[in-house]
Amino acid sequence: MNDGRSIDLTVATLEGEAAQQIAPSREEIEPPPVSVAGGYYGRPYLKPPVWIWSIPTYFFVGGIAGSAMTMGWAAQMFGGREFRRFEQHCRWVGALGGCVGTALLIHDLGRKERFLFMLRVFRPTSAMSVGSWVLATATPLSAGSALLARADRPLRQLGDTAGAAAGLLGMPLAAYTAVLLANTAVPLWRESRRSLPLLFAASSMASMASLFELMSLSNREQAVVRRFGTIGRAGELAASLQLEREAGPAVKPLRQGAPGTLWNAASVLTASSLVVSLLPGKGRKKRILSGVLGLLGSACVRFAVFHAGKASARAASPEPELPRFPE
Amino acid sequence: MPKGFFTDTTVCIGCKACEVACKQWNQLPEDGLHFSGMSYDNSIELGASTWRHVAFIERPVALSGQNAGDLSWLMLSDVCKHCRRAGCLEACPTGAIIRTEFDTVYVQPDICNGCGYCVVGCPFGVIDRLQSDGRAWKCTMCYDRQKDGMEPACAKACPTDSILFGEVSDLREKAAGRLAQLHERGVKEAYLYGADKHSQPGTEGLNAFFLLVDKPEIYNLPREPEAPSIRAKQSWLSLAVASAGMLAAAIGAVMSSRGRGAR
């Protein structure tokens, strides 16, 4: 049996560091041209992200959850009675989003059974570590606050405190994923490190609003959602323009191929949802339309950024026209 | 005391003994039986199952001091750099990646949960996640051997001492000496890559550093590698700004629509 080791197990023991590895076979590569100008046969010097679809999906869901929690807190503080229902909606959406998000994250792990190790340490240098803690605290807080809402006084107060905490954590939860991307070696993400959090935050607001637009809401609630959404959508469009400027040459992958299409789609969808939502009239259909457009828009933003990042890592091969080193 | 490698590419003969020694000691599997056409390099790159990789570069220019027409063949045995400031380690949320008593960067296979964040955290594209077992793998600088006072397998196997293992401070001295010698013999292209914090602030210096004779890109090494966390502040800051805006927007939205339509 050849497991890629040619080790005779009747004499040898598999105790080496990598003894348990199972041989993967590298796919055959297209032989490069005989002389490649600069670089190493045009090979990237970076490894592309290994993450799958569930990660950008989490960005999206987590974003909704985060904004919802924050919105919930705002309602709790300044909404008064009339916004109790709305407040609860927010808390539930936050809690639910947190749970779905966690599931999505676990789904991507190479070792799902070890997901709890995420909370094994707290490492400020790792946005993923920070984010895990945020998610892991905000979610139960949000759920707790929602559950305790109907309880009597002392407990309800506890619930409100939880709601407030969740609200606070909701903001980082909504957009820490942008920091997570920005703090990598992937050129696109790295180069857009300032605008990326703004983009994700705005986008999460937009998506949260869009989701609520699909629900049946009172006029006031509608008004809140529309305003919040408008700021989000406008912010999202502004931030994406800002990102393209900030990224400089690294923006390329965002301008071509599938990521490019997603990126453009995102702008169009968000823009149109913004327009639709601002059209006069209070029709339900209108709200649903702008809601759907908005959700699609901010989903596209996440997937575009994610896949463009992968492409930009794969393309991370040094430019040929660099001067001879050292000058 | 920090341990590391000084890899002097000017004495590398591309025999790949280091690659084989690494695979044999760590019992790594073979990972592909294809002809690459990349000179004599069929390992292509470092990865989850290839922790040493010898690069072969055929250049249409002679190495100064060498009389070989308009041709030279550069070889470099690449490996995890065990950065002083390691992107992979700083990224690892589980604490699977640790800095050992030898100041090397080690992935604990029994902790790693395969989140894959280190993969994008490494500015050199060294560490990778293995599909089959979902964990991240890279050179351990033979942590197991070092604990038994043995030098790493690759360095041990290297016939020409292209790979020198030892205390980083000694290695730096040796490297400086070798560099001076080469310069004085007219190999003016020679320079050190990642030897210290000053020459490579982004990583604060590499415990596994190199002597090169052409620009880093030629060897598929980044010109200015940087541990991502170095610029983390900027993104956290804009996250703060964004959060503030978000809260303001939420509060504003609520306030502005309070008590309306009460009638």
Place this chain on the structure above:
Amino acid sequence: MAECHPVGFQWVMEAKRRGATIIHVDPRFTRTSAVADIHVPIRAGSDIVFLGAIIRYIIEERRWFHDYVVHYTNAATIVTEEFQDTEDLDGLFSGWNPEKHKYAAEFWQYQDAHVTPAAGHREQESAETRAAHVTRIGAIQTDPTLEHPRCVFQILKRHFARYTPEMVEETCGIPRELFLKVAQTLCDNSGRERTSAFCYSVGWTQHSVGVQYIRTAAIIQQLLGNMGRPGGGIMALRGHASIQGSTDIPTLYDLLPGYLPMPRAAGSGTFQKYVEQNRSASAWWSEFPKYIVSLLKAYFGDHATRENDWCYDDLPRLTGDHSHMTTYAAMADGSVKGYFVMGENPVVGSVNGGFQRAAMRKLDWLVVRDFQMTETAEFWKTARNDASNWAITEKIGSEQINTEVFFFPAAAHTEKDGSFTNTQRLLQWHHKAIEPLGDCRSELHFIYHLGRRLKELYGSSEDPKDRPVRQLTWDYPVRGAIQEPEAEAVLREINGFSVADGKPVEDYTKLRDDGSTACGCWIYAGCYRNGVNQTARRKPAPEQNWVAPEWGWAWPQNRRLLYNRASADPEGRPWSERKRYVWWDEEKRSWTGYDQPDFIKDRPPSYRPPEDAQGIETISGIDPFLMNADGKSWIFVPTGLRDGPLPTHYEPIESLVKNPFYGQQSNPARMEWHRRENPYHRPWNDPAFPYLLTTYRLTEHHTAGGMSRWLSWLAELQPEMFCEVSPELAAEKGLTHGGWATITTARATIETRVLITARIKPLRIRGRLIHQIGLPYHWGSLGLVRGDSTNELIAFSGDPNVSIQETKALTGNIEPGRRIVRAGERPYA
């Protein structure tokens, strides 16, 4: 050397670090060239021109080491009038017999003195001329002024007069300036204060003039005084681990241990005759009888007595050439019934694989001992390849092959005790790490028990032809469950012992021709000195002098540098402080130094043999090369070689160019096998085969691949058979990088991947652009990685002295695309 001796090459790199200049002469730009100071691209098969031109340069520029040359070489010796040079005979020396395709050796002898060769073909001399051997060494005439027209020096000068830098450029494709740079660098680094060394391996030997390549280098080293001195010499980088050991204690058909020739059916009938033929009247080989008698005592013990000529008649006799290719040809003709293959994979490793397989099909039985089922063990499976050989048209299915194959799994060196003898004649003992698995057994085990069973079989036989088996001593102690013979017991026997008390002999000077000593290999005498396994010594370098005499054991007499008497001047003083090594100590009246002096310890430099001196008394105080009959190193070889006393440029058997020096195109004495399955390609300028092929190794694989193609960690490093071609040739033929090419010679066709690289350069030879194609030869049809075998392409051919095949230069063609898979061929799976 970096490619094939990477571990040994560490010392080259160490020398380079210390400022040594590394010059690499190779058709290709290899991993060695990559770290060399100078790379000299040369047309494969033309080195004698390059080296000959260096000889001419040394003479013209008066750069030779005069004192050394006059006293230590035969430069001053006068040669017989009968000698005529290739310059006079258009590429032939005197004594050529066109009918027999052989030289008669007497024509190259010294004036008035016939000498015996230290090595090589002693039988060349007919017994009659031998009578003259008794001539006193004093009869040799010399002219220390080197002026005499028939002295070796003048002959040499005339012989290489036309080997000019211009001819180098014309013939080898090496720019004049580059040649001059090399010649100058070499001369500047030789003399009293400095020495230079040559390293070579099969890039030089595997030619129809292979031996003469090395001879040319030897002449350079003699002229520059680089022999027998530290930092000098000619290093034969050997092949398999202990391949040196297997020539010392030979697997070669025509030698007995210690370079004692195998008796021949013709000529060496009686013991007396045999001894007379092989013993020299003078110098060290006059000791010959002691060595053969001691060997026979080791073989036949008490059976060997003076009365029965020490059982000399129990030794088999050579009836002719039994070298590899000759034997396979005979096999193909059905006259070889059974065959042992131990540690070899000829189907891939030896030339004309198709023919080899065809021959093996004629065997009744075949025994293969190897680690795994190699292409040889399963030759009947690989019939598909036979279609690649034009001449072999028969489609053979395994059911049509009647050969019975016995496969014996072999124990690896880690599974058995034993010694490796390396390039430097250094024996190093290795201890068994683990018991061999399953049925794996060592060679020692196999041979010993085979012999044991044969003895049991013939023990009671009265038949005289069985006598040798009965009389053979075969009493090695065995150990353990598998009855493994004790390797050290064998080493003890090799070392030799006094028959009376079985005490190990100290060294070969203690051996006797009266039957009182037995010795398995005289040059190894001392490896078990004082009953201690000297080869197992591993004293660290810092704890001993820089010669490190206590690491392992080197033959002879633990001597690390041969002929080291030459490291001192005629008066016995070091040539220079810097190169101090061995010298004469006047007080102690003895030779001394860092190494074992290679001289008679108490023989002063002033000693001159008396007129009637005999045996080793004939060795004067200034004769460092005491194995040679005249004690001098031979620039001119008066006897022992079959293709001339001086190296001469002959084109490879298959060449693209006409010999620019002589009418004689190729080595006249070369060996060829003229038969259907082995066609040659003669004419140059033939469009059918317009390119020059050369073959070689890759660091990542080992020879025929039995030890690398089955190992994942090695196989993945060079996974596919490929050819190396220049961008120019690729453009000319439309070859694509990474694509496929088909390569064809007069014998066969194979397919390979294409690696286009500037490391292969077309050379301009006499105005014509010559393209060279590089072919590694490691692949075969089995193993983890598979591919066509280069050796399908190559013909049986041989150098006349050692019958080595010409694999380094031949002609062929290349076309883009894959080989057409003919009907009935199995593609690799």
